[in-house]
Amino acid sequence: MTEGSTTEPGAGSVATAGGAASLEPPSEVQDKRLGGWGLASLFLLPALLALVLFVVYPTIYTLVRSLFSDDGKSFVGIGNYTTMFSRDATLTAIKNNVIWVVAAPTLVTALGLIFAVLTERIRWATAFKFVVFMPMAIGFLASGVIFRFVYQIDPHQGVANAVLVGIHDTFISPSEYSGALPRPNAGVVTQGGAFVLSRPVSAGQQASLPVVGLPPTKIPKAAKPAQAPVSARADAISGVVWLDFTPGGGGKPGVVDPQEKGLPNMRVEAVSGGKVVAKAKADDQGRFTLTGLKSGGTYQVRLAASNFKAPYGGVDWLGPKIVTPSIIVAFLWMWAGFAMVLIGAGLAAIPRDALEAARVDGATEWQVFRRVTVPLLSPILVVVLVTLVINVLKIFDLVYVIAPGDVQDDANVLATELQRTAFAAEPQLGLGSALAMFLLILVVPAMVFNLRRFRREQR
Amino acid sequence: MSTTNETTTERPAPPAEPEFQREGVGRRIVGFFSGGIPQIVLLLVALFWLIPGVGLLVASLRPESANNTGWWTAFAHPDQFTTHNYTQLLKNNTMISAFTNTVIITVSTTILVVVIGSMAGYAFAWMEFPGRDWIFLIVVGLLAVPLQVALIPIAKFYNLVGLFHTLPAVILFHLGFGLPFAVFLLRNFFAGIPRDLLEAARMDGATEVRIFIRVILPLGLPAIASLGIFQFLWTWNDLLVGLTFGGSSARPLTVAIKEQFAAFGNNIDVISSASFLSMIVPLVVFFSFQRYFVQGVLAGSVK
Structure with missing residues (x-):
């Protein structure tokens, strides 16, 4: 050096x-x-005094x-x-x-x-x-x-968590719809993080899943105005998942109004006897079709919990x-x-x-x-x-x-x-x-x- | 910073080895590391070392309103940069008086430690008196004494003599705990000054005081400089002594900054700019006197 x-x-x-x-x-x-303490004491006194007073005696x-x-x-x-x-x-x-x-x-x-x-x-x-x-x-x-x-701790403030979250989200894409809620009093309830349609749906029928609570910034760019589902075959359930909120107000709760948008890529599951038997992803209009079901069977339809998982926030250092x-x-x-x-x-x-x-x-x-x-x-x-x-x-x-x-x-x-x-x-x-x-x-x-x-x- | 590496980088490359030689794990690791990998590893390390400090600097140059976003976003909005926090800091009486206190404490302590330490170092190195070597051994032993041991009795003592919460209280305490290292470092360095020089001066009839001032101090300057810089940085950066003995009337900058932490989050503008103020002086000292600083570290690794 x-x-x-x-x-x-x-x-x-x-x-x-x-x-x-x-x-x-x-x-x-x-x-x-030199000999004895005579002159030496002159040179030593201040140091020894300070050492004794502040270190040895204490x-x-x-x-x-x-x-x-x-x-x-x-x-x-x-x-x-x-x-x-x-x-x-x-x-x-x-x-x-x-x-x-x-x-x-x-x-x-x-x-x-x-x-x-x-x-x-x-x-x-x-x-x-x-x-x-x-x-x-x-x-x-x-x-x-x-x-x-x-x-x-906030990854928007601390650089350690910002780096961690950045790396995490590169490998595991963050859930798009965290923070969203089911439309209250519309027959959809949360269960273990998933949004479940409380009414069972029979194959061949349609399911409507209204969601609220998403700020405009979180609506994917690809989202298009939601459309009512087309009728399904006997071994399938079709449906729509959309943001049940009309900007500026005016929409009817639980109804797909013209200005309301579908939620693309929302993962939908059909559950029977506690097991997921069919999966589908919503398209840009929010429509989805769960196929391969037994005609006449009834299913629980839900939006998977992974849609809504809170984003990874890093470590509480x-x-x-x-x-x-x-x-x-x-x-x-x-x-x-x-x-x-x-x-x-x-x-x-x-x-x-x-x-x-x-x-x-x-x-x-x-x-x-x-x-x-x-x-x-x-x-x-x-x-x-x-x-x-x-x-x-x-x-x-x-x-x-x-x-x-x-x-x-x-x-x-x-x-x-x-x-x-x-x-x-x-x-x-x-x-x-x-x-x-x-x-x-x-x-x-x-x-x-x-x-x-x-x-x-x-x- | 370094001249050491010049000798080492020029050494010949290791001799080539037969290809079929058995490769141990360690061998492979070294092989892995001898290419461009050290460059990349050390580059990442250097980044890890730089980023936190840069973050504080950038944070101190942003308006308070930007505090809810990360400092790294500032580069996307260069117009955000402002010296507002620093101009505000100059109007902040608490911080300015704390800064003044730090300067007074640090300069006084450094001068006292250097002067008193040099005198004692000379006595231990070149004067004869009964018990010299034993007393010096005790000083070496005192090097490791944690200053925590003295906090309670000295607080009591200061209370008794009315020094509590004054600048001298902080300075004297620093002096006491700075001296063992000072005496140790200087005695060893002074003892290495050629005996002939001192003998010659004595033959010429120079007094001890004259020898000390005219021979020892000039020749011992490198060690004195090392000690001075070390003591300066140590005192400047101290928190514990200032916290314990400074009170509100003699609090150094470090303590004033720590007190801001009670409302951490709302006053990032004050904390970041004041912290940077407290870093600037040590950094300047470090940049200017690096050579002596490193020597001090090398010589004083027992502290």
């Missing part, structure tokens, strides 16, 4: 640069000049506070911690945090690895990296706002069920660039000789990737994972911004739960402190990892 990263393997590159020098035994000159305070009741007056031992593990809200938060920690860091690292490897094969890698890395700069709030818009995965996608969008940059720097530092040697030995590209590249990258993959785990444990902003108010309960994580308990109208400071300590305990392994890595680099 930069001069620095081409020569040094990624994370901690600056750290490694000169770490070794400083822990060497001090030179004689230094010993004479941590100890929170630890102690977590052992006291919410009002701070009585010592409750681990009471707050047992409360924490028995409240539904906290358990949801812990469950969601587990989902976050398992899914987000691995997915981000995997994406980063894929991007880093693939960008080595294209000419516009710089532009690509730029685009993918940019969300890191704009931060959680702006990213959250962006995804709040993306996830709007921010609904209670999948709100957490949806927010994790926003996190991937933000952080994949970070993983890509670190892993890319690591890739650039892999000695080409190792790869060439493997290729000369007849290894396939996949084998080279699997057996040489990934093992050589593993230290950096671990660093990326650990960094992301620390990050994800503390995740607050994205959840707080993206989850709508009524879904906050379902999207709850530890950091948002802490905010909701400790900074509510009636603050629960004991419980809040316990939650904060729990977060701290969770990052301790990552902290130990950092310390060990740092000490190793010093040697």
Whole structure:
């Protein structure tokens, strides 16, 4: 990415640069000049003061506070911690945090690895990296706002559902007549989504199915003025399905008036004994003929439910069920660039000789990737994972911004739960402190990892 | 953004293989991917990365009346585009004062963190005092401490000293949690400055303060720039600290935008334009100082 990263393997590159020098035994000159705390304290005081006041002391305070009741007056031992593990809200938060920690860091690292490897094969890698890395700069709030818009449920507003609906409707054409209703008091009733003529029809007779409730925009262009059905043969039922509404008013209900239009392609079914025995589609005048029936038999005639099915509306991204995965996608969008940059720097530092040697030995590209590249990258993959785990444990902003108010309960994580308990109208400071300590305990392994890595680099 | 790839794209193509060689699944996948496929995959990925942001930008340039239709329909009606939302935003006192707060908070925090962090970094790298290495290890340990741990006690402390809901409250908190990273990054970079340069300055009789200003700061500039940009973006984009300690009198832009969410849907014009305002500064910083930003990411992956 930069001069620095081409020569040094990624994370901690600056750290490694000169770490070794400083822990060497001090030179004689230094010993004479510097010793004791005198001058050093001048340089250190502001930093140490701020660190003690804002980080060290509050941590100890929170630890102690977590052992006291919410009002701070009585010592409750681990009471707050047992409360924490028995409240539904906290358990949801812990469950969601587990989902976050398992899914987000691995997915981000995997994406980063894929991007880093693939960008080595294209000419516009710089532009690509730029685009993918940019969300890191704009931060959680702006990213959250962006995804709040993306996830709007109305496919005419949220781009995620607009894309889904577009794809869906390309393969499964949407029902043309959704929203239509049977003409009331005309002998047609709805049954399981279908419009059923309540009077049974005998073969050789006619059926009239008036429909209302379609706005003019939904009438197919092909529709022509409806015409009364022609008389049918003895083994068929003929009929008409039409929009029983005269623009401007004046038509008679249940009667095919001159200005009323037929409903083309309406699927009509004849049912006998619960089974569909004949199917037909209405023509442009709304006429249809159900054939192959027994002469003299009686049938139920209905307009199939598929005519009226509500259109596919996409996915309720921010609904209670999948709100957490949806927010994790926003996190991937933000952080994949970070993983890509670190892993890319690591890739650039892999000695080409190792790869060439493997290729000369007849290894396939996949084998080279699997057996040489990934093992050589593993230290950096671990660093990326650990960094992301620390990050994800503390995740607050994205959840707080993206989850709508009524879904906050379902999207709850530890950091948002802490905010909701400790900074509510009636603050629960004991419980809040316990939650904060729990977060701290969770990052301790990552902290130990950092310390060990740092000490190793010093040697 | 990248010079790394130049070395890698030039490597020779893999040697041709006998046709009848057994093809594993992985081999086939790689074969599939080595043609034009990476181009197409990455193009789709780039689109996925760009579209959400473009959507917000377009939404912010549309009139409120168009909010019930998707932003992508705007391209069919280019006459719809308007800067009305932005001119309205400039008249919105809440947003403007929040923007001012963000600027004050971010600039002050960045300066304080850089100055105090450099001083401490120098002491840890080049001064001798008892317990130096142990204290520094503690600082490394503090890197991972979640700031949530300090929210309750510091809120109490601010209440006590009358700082709650003031700009200094937000700035000082950022300072405390910015310092571990600052000290860590700068100490490691300063320690890599050649010893000879410092020894020479000391032989010439330069004081520690003079060495710090004349030798360490100029030579440490790349790391200081990385830190400054990182700290700037981190503070600018913060929501939690501002939310907790800013209150209504010192709320940064992020908090003001979040407050608009109470009526989400009716005020897309405000949310989209204000969000874009909050993104512009980080984006400009990112575009201008990308090199240092990336270095900061590479060096500070422990945060």
